[in-house]
Amino acid sequence: MSDTKTILLANPRGFCAGVSRAIEIVNRVLNKYQGQKIYVLHEVVHNKHVVMDLMSKGVIFVEDINEIPQGSIVVFSAHGVSDDVLVRAKERSLAVFDATCPIVEKVHRKVRKLSELGEEIIMIGHKGHQEVEGTLGQYLNPNGGMYLVTNAQDLSHVQVKDPNKLHFVTQTTLSVDETKQCIDEIKKLYPNIHGPKGPDICYATQNRQSAVKNVAKIADIVLVVGSKNSSNSNRLKEVAIGAGCEAYLIDDYQDLSDDIIEGKNKIAITGGASAPEYLIDDLIEYLINKGYKNIEEIGTSSEKQNFLMPKGL
Numbered sequence: 001m002s003d004t005k006t007i008l009l010a011n012p013r014g015f016c017a018g019v020s021r022a023i024e025i026v027n028r029v030l031n032k033y034q035g036q037k038i039y040v041l042h043e044v045v046h047n048k049h050v051v052m053d054l055m056s057k058g059v060i061f062v063e064d065i066n067e068i069p070q071g072s073i074v075v076f077s078a079h080g081v082s083d084d085v086l087v088r089a090k091e092r093s094l095a096v097f098d099a100t101c102p103i104v105e106k107v108h109r110k111v112r113k114l115s116e117l118g119e120e121i122i123m124i125g126h127k128g129h130q131e132v133e134g135t136l137g138q139y140l141n142p143n144g145g146m147y148l149v150t151n152a153q154d155l156s157h158v159q160v161k162d163p164n165k166l167h168f169v170t171q172t173t174l175s176v177d178e179t180k181q182c183i184d185e186i187k188k189l190y191p192n193i194h195g196p197k198g199p200d201i202c203y204a205t206q207n208r209q210s211a212v213k214n215v216a217k218i219a220d221i222v223l224v225v226g227s228k229n230s231s232n233s234n235r236l237k238e239v240a241i242g243a244g245c246e247a248y249l250i251d252d253y254q255d256l257s258d259d260i261i262e263g264k265n266k267i268a269i270t271g272g273a274s275a276p277e278y279l280i281d282d283l284i285e286y287l288i289n290k291g292y293k294n295i296e297e298i299g300t301s302s303e304k305q306n307f308l309m310p311k312g313l
């Protein structure tokens with residue numbers, strides 16, 4: 001590798017299948033119901049540019065289902081919703097198109113089944129994140145219990161009723177390494193706990209973290225394109241820092257200042273699963289104009305995941 005000013009592109013990066021599907025669902029709903037108001041509950045994916053683009057096409061984003069008028073059309077975001085939101089959508093006679101990522105939906109199904117059985121669950125995830133709220137909201141059995149922990153320290157607050165009928169699930173966009181450590185701690189405390197072989201972290205999160213870890217080892221700085229509220233983008237920045245590299249999370253090239261890249265020969269770029277590729281192209285163009293003429297792809301992308309559209313679209 002040369003010492004000339006180089007851009008290292010982490011591979012894979014950017015859009016995952018769940019995000020592509022969610023955005024496509026909103027676009028198809030817009031197309032199918034032209035002239036009608038289309039609501040989306042929460043940001044369909046956590047990216048400022050995606051949301052602004054859909055707003056410019058007329059989409060109305062709301063944070064509470066009660067803001068949506070009776071009988072309207074609504075799309076649920078890729079992060080999924082709680083059972084309570086589904087009930088309220090029915091009460092308001094909303095026409096629902098569900099853009100919940102099928103990987104999140106799989107975790108929902110697991111939680112609903114365990115709730116019916118009255119078995120307890122420890123969920124590893126970030127309090128307040130929409131995906132976590134939606135997953136916790138699948139557990140309805142008052143005789144069981146579902147407990148949220150962010151890390152092993154939180155386990156001291158958990159009071160399990162029956163450690164032999166205990167399971168764990170995880171948010172899909174966590175740090176792979178931190179979550180493995182947390183699961184190890186949980187298993188020490190509850191040796192009979194049931195769970196998947198690995199965490200529920202999705203293929204896209206795992207692949208992007210692995211790619212950024214590799215590129216961070218040879219770069220002088222890592223730029224992660226993604227929004228501040230994007231969980232998987234934040235994790236990419238943390239993984240890069242954990243690999244010993246300076247790293248920044250930026251919405252687009254306009255967030256970049258000259259002093260950040262001053263003296264850096266090798267600039268690595270990755271994008272969170274909700275970051276459109278055109279933002280990365282803009283960043284590359286910006287850096288080319290700053291003298292970074294050499295571009296290298298690091299890693300290979302062999303992702304073939306594809307999800308079906310919901311019925312009616």
Ligand code: SF4
Pocket residue numbers: 016017018019078101102103104172173202203204205232273
């Ligand atoms: S990051 Fe993973 S869980 Fe989230 S939408 Fe993409 S594929 Fe689905």
